[in-house]
Amino acid sequence: MTAAKRKGTAWESALVTYLREHHNPGARRNAQMGRLDIGDIDGYYLHALEAKAEKTITLSSYIAQANKEAVHAGQPYGCAVVKRRMKGTADGYVVRDVATDVRLMNRMRDMEEALQNRDFDLWYDIDKEHREAA
Template sequence: MANASKAKGTAFESALVAYLREHHNPGARRNVQMGAKDIGDIDGYYLHALEAKAEKTITLSSYIAQANREAVHAGQPYGCAVVKRRMKGTADGYVVRDVATDVRLMNRFRDAEELLKEYNFSVWYEHDQHHRAA
């Protein structure tokens, strides 16, 4: 049974890497496990240590604690868990982080957008319109 669970996790990680390569970062890849200093399952999700989970029983608190710990090990500012949704494809999974991490991330986005808007309003406007349409 452990091998079936491991195979399920590996398949989800591979599917997630393929999705990220197509839609986010062509350089996304699975990480080699590092034991006590693990750096997350997948590298290449911008600014994040990503912990991929495909389990029957979902335990968000342990996933987030693990992701946050691995973000520190990876030198990334944010940790998140990507949780497979049962009977659904990769894009239907859930990205989960704690509220404190999400607020830090949203503050960073807000500050970056304000800087871009002040630096070059027309570039910011095009950027804003592009991402509203997506």
């Protein structure tokens, strides 16, 4: 295994560990599927996640790959999670194009409005919890 491959595998493993602790205990690395690849990690809610740990960062290719893999994975959103040099996992960057981010924000807005209208007290408690965690 090359040094670059080891670095990528270590980044994917670190992301899975972080996601399991902070987001989804079922997060896992995906098997590579060639041209029908579904992203590097499964379990990042609604996303195909493309993990990148490279010296030279090329966002446009990362986003194109993540968006393509989202289609293959049947997920509505693709994102790249890029390792930040000399920093820990939580300091990495989640990157998506503006069109994808706007679709995600529209969904979040619509779902929050629906919950507010259906059960304001539940919405309020969830909103408060997330504001305090920020």
